[in-house]
Amino acid sequence: MMTVIPADELEVRIRNTMWELVPTSDLVTIQAVFRAVHGGAVMEYSADFGEARRLPGTVCAVEHVQSVVIGYDEKSRRWLLGLYMNQPQDKPRWVELVHWPVGDNRMYGAAAQQAGRALADYIGSPLKIFGAKKVTAPLNDPDVRGIVTGPLTPHRRDEIDPRQVMELAEPISLPIQYPSMWLGRERSGVTLRLAKDATSSQKRHEAPSFNQCVINLEQGTIRLMPPTGLLGAFLGGQARVLKTADVRNVELRHTVRERSEMREESGGLATEVTYLLNIWGVYLTLSDESLLLAQTGHETNTNLLRSRAVGGNKLAVDSARGLEYLRLHQADQSLFERAQKWAESAALVIAGALHTRLVKTEVQETYSADVENTSQ
Numbered sequence: 354m355m356t357v358i359p360a361d362e363l364e365v366r367i368r369n370t371m372w373e374l375v376p377t378s379d380l381v382t383i384q385a386v387f388r389a390v391h392g393g394a395v396m397e398y399s400a401d402f403g404e405a406r407r408l409p410g411t412v413c414a415v416e417h418v419q420s421v422v423i424g425y426d427e428k429s430r431r432w433l434l435g436l437y438m439n440q441p442q443d444k445p446r447w448v449e450l451v452h453w454p455v456g457d458n459r460m461y462g463a464a465a466q467q468a469g470r471a472l473a474d475y476i477g478s479p480l481k482i483f484g485a486k487k488v489t490a491p492l493n494d495p496d497v498r499g500i501v502t503g504p505l506t507p508h509r510r511d512e513i514d515p516r517q518v519m520e521l522a523e524p525i526s527l528p529i530q531y532p533s534m535w536l537g538r539e540r541s542g543v544t545l546r547l548a549k550d551a552t553s554s555q556k557r558h559e560a561p562s563f564n565q566c567v568i569n570l571e572q573g574t575i576r577l578m579p580p581t582g583l584l585g586a587f588l589g590g591q592a593r594v595l596k597t598a599d600v601r602n603v604e605l606r607h608t609v610r611e612r613s614e615m616r617e618e619s620g621g622l623a624t625e626v627t628y629l630l631n632i633w634g635v636y637l638t639l640s641d642e643s644l645l646l647a648q649t650g651h652e653t654n655t656n657l658l659r660s661r662a663v664g665g666n667k668l669a670v671d672s673a674r675g676l677e678y679l680r681l682h683q684a685d686q687s688l689f690e691r692a693q694k695w696a697e698s699a700a701l702v703i704a705g706a707l708h709t710r711l712v713k714t715e716v717q718e719t720y721s722a723d724v725e726n727t728s729q
Contacts, residue, residue: 358468360451361431365468372475374402374451387450389415391475406448409440415476419445423469424483425462430455432465434472437481470641479510509715512602515708522705529702531695534647536702541571543706545646545699549580561645563593568706573597575637577644595639603704604636604643605697608716629653631689633696635703638712647699649692653685 358365359377366373366385374387386402395412403411420437435449451468453461466482473480513521528537533548545566563577575595610630634648704711 356467356471358464360434360464360468361454363451365451365471367468367471372472389472389475392477393475396476406450408448413440415478417441418476418478420479420481421469421473421476422447422481422483423465424481425458430457432456432461434465434469436478511713513704513711513713515704515710518701518711519705519708522701525698525702527702529695529698531649531691534649534695534699536647536699539567540569542568543702544568545703547647561647563644563646566646568597568703570597570706575600595637597707599639600707600709601638601640602710602712603700603707604634604638604712604714605700606632606634606636606714606716607693608632608634611717631692633693635696635700637703646703647696649696651685651689651692653689 356365356367358367362377363374363386364377366375370391372389372391373385375385376383384399387396387398389396393415395414396418397412398408400411403409403413417438417440418436419439421434422437423432423434425432429452432453433449434451435447437445438448439445453465469480469482472478527543528535530536535546537544547561547564549564562579564580565576565578567576567578568574569576573596575597577593577595579592608631610632612628612630630650630652632648632650635646637644637646700711
C-alpha cells in the first residue's frame with residue numbers, strides 16, 4: 354500500500370519501507386529525486402537535487418540529520434518540509450526538501466505534517482515544527498486534535514529504558530510535593546494533582562490543560578481531568594481517558610530560556626542584564642501528541658553571577674556584601690535544585706508506573722526583551 358501526498362511540483366510517496374519525493378509528471382517511468390528507506394543508514398538523492406541543496410554527492414548519512422523540520426513560512430505563505438543538518442566541516446543549517454503551494458496556515462498543514470511525521474519515523478529523527486497556528490492530526494483522521502511530539506527546536510535527547518527507569522524510581526518516597534503540585538500513590542496506581550496557579554502559563558508560554566492525572570494500572574487507563582469553574586467549562590468540562598498502552602514514553606523536557614534587557618544608567622551608559630529561566634516539563638508522549646502534565650521552573654539573572662571587588666583590589670572585598678551575595682546565591686541554587694529534583698522524580702515515578710521509557714530532552718531558547726514582552 355502506498356500513500357501519495359501532493360506538494361508543489363513534487364509528490365511524497367510513502368510505502369511500508371520507503372519514503373520518496375517524485376517530480377509531478379504524466380510519465381510513468383519518472384524516477385524519485387529523494388529516497389529514505391525505513392531504518393536505513395543513508396538517504397539517497399539525484400545529483401541535481403543534492404547540488405541545489407548543497408548536499409554531498411548522491412548519498413548522505415542519516416546520522417547528520419539533527420531533526421526533520423516542518424513549518425509554515427509567513428513570508429512565502431507556504432508549508433515547508435526539510436532537514437536540520439549538522440554535517441562535518443559545515444555549520445548546522447536548514448535544508449528544504451519540499452514545499453506546498455501558497456495558501457493560508459491551515460490549508461496544507463495536515464499534508465505537511467503527515468509527510469514530516471513519516472520521514473522522521475523512517476530515518477529515526479526527532480520531528481520539529483514552526484509557525485503553525487494549530488498542529489493538526491494526520492490526514493486519515495482530520496477530526497482529531499493533536500500536536501507534534503517532542504521539542505520544536507534542535508535539542509539534546511537521552512533515553513532511559515523501562516528497566517532502568519523502575520530501578521531509579523524505586524527509592525523515591527511518595528508522596529512528593531512542590532508548591533501547587535502533589536504526586537502520590539492511590540489505590541491501583543499514582544495520582545498527580547495540580548492547584549489552580551500551576552495551570553497558569555505566566556512566563557512559560559505553556560501550561561498543563563489538566564489539573565489531575567489518575568493512572569489506574571488495574572484498568573490500564575489514564576484519566577485526565579480539566580480544572581473546574583469557568584476555565585473547565587471553556588475546555589469542555591469533561592475528563593479525557595487514555596489507554597496506558599497508547600503511551601510511547603514519558604518525556605522530561607528541560608528548557609533553558611535566555612532573555613536579555615538593557616538597563617539605562619546615568620552618563621549615557623547601559624547595563625545588560627540576562628535572565629535565565631529553567632523550565633522542567635513532564636509530558637506524556639502519544640503517537641502524534643505530547644500532553645504536558647506538570648512543570649516546574651526557576652529564573653535567575655546575572656546579578657547573582659557576579660561579585661565585585663572594591664577599589665580595584667580583588668582582596669579588599671566588602672565582607673558584609675560578600676556574605677549577603679553568598680546567602681542569596683545559595684538560596685537561588687537551592688530553589689533551582691528543588692525545581693529540578695521534583696520534576697525529575699515525578700517523571701521517573703510516572704514512567705515507572707507505566708513501565709515505559711523516559712526520554713530526557715534539553716532545549717536552548719533565546720529571546721530579546723522586545724520578543725519576550727510581545728509574547729506575554
